[in-house]
Amino acid sequence: MHDPTKKGKDPKEARRVVTASLIGATIEWYDFFLYGVVAGIVFNKLYFPVDDPMVSTMLAYGTFAVGFISRPLGGVIFGHFGDKIGRKSMLVMTLMIMGVATVLIGLVPTYDQIGIWAPILLLVLRVAQGIGLGGEWGGAVLMAFEYAPKEKRGLYASIPQIGLALGLCMASGVVALLSSMLSDEQFLSWGWRVAFLLSFLLVVVGMYIRLSVMETPEFAKVKASGQEVKLPIKEVITKSPGNVLAGMGARYIDGVFFNVFGVFSIAYLTQTLNLSRTDALLGVMAAALVMVVTIPLFGRLSDRIGRTRIYFWGSLLTGLSAFIGFWFMKHSDGNMLIVWLSIIIPFGVFYAAVYGPEAALFCELFDARVRYTGISFVYQFSGIFAGGLTPIIATYLLSKGHGEPWLICAYVMFAAVVSALSASWIGRRQQAAVQPLQSSARRA
Numbered sequence: 001m002h003d004p005t006k007k008g009k010d011p012k013e014a015r016r017v018v019t020a021s022l023i024g025a026t027i028e029w030y031d032f033f034l035y036g037v038v039a040g041i042v043f044n045k046l047y048f049p050v051d052d053p054m055v056s057t058m059l060a061y062g063t064f065a066v067g068f069i070s071r072p073l074g075g076v077i078f079g080h081f082g083d084k085i086g087r088k089s090m091l092v093m094t095l096m097i098m099g100v101a102t103v104l105i106g107l108v109p110t111y112d113q114i115g116i117w118a119p120i121l122l123l124v125l126r127v128a129q130g131i132g133l134g135g136e137w138g139g140a141v142l143m144a145f146e147y148a149p150k151e152k153r154g155l156y157a158s159i160p161q162i163g164l165a166l167g168l169c170m171a172s173g174v175v176a177l178l179s180s181m182l183s184d185e186q187f188l189s190w191g192w193r194v195a196f197l198l199s200f201l202l203v204v205v206g207m208y209i210r211l212s213v214m215e216t217p218e219f220a221k222v223k224a225s226g227q228e229v230k231l232p233i234k235e236v237i238t239k240s241p242g243n244v245l246a247g248m249g250a251r252y253i254d255g256v257f258f259n260v261f262g263v264f265s266i267a268y269l270t271q272t273l274n275l276s277r278t279d280a281l282l283g284v285m286a287a288a289l290v291m292v293v294t295i296p297l298f299g300r301l302s303d304r305i306g307r308t309r310i311y312f313w314g315s316l317l318t319g320l321s322a323f324i325g326f327w328f329m330k331h332s333d334g335n336m337l338i339v340w341l342s343i344i345i346p347f348g349v350f351y352a353a354v355y356g357p358e359a360a361l362f363c364e365l366f367d368a369r370v371r372y373t374g375i376s377f378v379y380q381f382s383g384i385f386a387g388g389l390t391p392i393i394a395t396y397l398l399s400k401g402h403g404e405p406w407l408i409c410a411y412v413m414f415a416a417v418v419s420a421l422s423a424s425w426i427g428r429r430q431q432a433a434v435q436p437l438q439s440s441a442r443r444a
Helices: 011-046 053-084 087-105 117-147 150-181 184-197 199-210 216-225 232-241 242-271 279-306 307-330 335-350 354-362 371-388 390-400 408-442
Strands: none
Touching: 011 053, 011 087, 011 117, 011 184, 011 199, 011 242, 011 279, 011 390, 053 087, 053 117, 053 232, 053 335, 053 371, 053 390, 087 117, 087 184, 087 199, 087 335, 117 150, 117 216, 117 354, 117 371, 150 279, 150 390, 184 199, 199 371, 232 242, 232 371, 242 279, 242 307, 242 354, 242 371, 242 390, 242 408, 279 307, 279 335, 279 354, 307 335, 307 354, 307 408, 335 354, 354 371, 354 408, 371 390, 390 408
16 A cells, blocks of 8 residues: 655656646636636626726726735635645645636626626635635645655646646637637627636546545655644744745746736737737637646756756746737737737747746745645735736836837836846755755765
8 A cells, every 4th residue: 555654655646646736726727817818808898897998907907916815815724724734635625616716707797787796796706716726826736746756846846837828728718719609799798608617517527636646745744743833824934034035036027927928918919909809819828838848848957957047047038038029019010920929939938937947946945844835825925916916017007108018028027037036046045055964964
């Protein structure tokens, strides 16, 4: 029988855990980003009907941001119990919460039907989505990271990260398919709801797979030795404040860039450049498909070259690519190949250099006793300003720039510099911690 405290003894179980983490993460990200995909093209019309299109779009993105604001709450709650009870049970709960909330969003009546209760219900369900995803991400990457051989932790932890790409691809693809098959009237009337109701089937599949996996070896050791921390969040903040701040800084470019190219770009292409909704969604979907390959590639490179080195240069290149991508979008003259490449190369390739090694980078900041809480707090709390506010900020900067995207690109570059410096600090700190151990080994 497999002993969960004996790490690496059962490679088959490790593969099963990684697969379960990937499938569950894909479903969660599909649910979460589906909201973002339709926020600027549906919710602004049906749930926030005001005369100024920019105001209605910003209101719709406001409820999108609420999901990011509630994510730290989910991270702290599920991180706490994940560090005390176990990773697996928390992942089952987060998947259920996310799935139910997404299906209910697909059933909420419009503003014309129930008035102010429509945006209120949308807001409440978005909070539930945020809480569910807040606990999901940390548990999914931990299951993979803590089952991985030490020399392959970057690769293993990057595989659940592919769930973001697959989830975004599915969300964009389903909406694009419905948008192309239906008239605008049909799509706005009921077509968009189908994408949310499909979540029920995905959750059933994900739940079946997740219930079949075992607890991670590292946490099994913590439980067996009785080393659980009474209050993990207190331990994280008081014992590792530098790691928390550096992790949040490193996360900045991830949240900003993803939401500029994965969420805001759809509204920019359709409302500013007057391209079709389907064409814009197909560009994002194609970039997400490319990420399925590039995310594990950069995760594996981080095992060989070094996580902080990949993250440092990945952050700077990602920031610079925003200027190039938006320049080509703006000067594409409606050529869809140019538009798609303007999204695919920055988003599908350069962004993966950040997102691929990110999970392992954060996991290595914290001890196994508080790791679920630590990485969830860093990832989700920083997501408020790094991700949730980005579509609102981008919409505002586009307005201040009179339709020109360069202020948005400057904001992306600022985030890139902050993340690069944070990754460099993490690398220097890790190297300083290793040097005394190496000196002791040489003396011995």
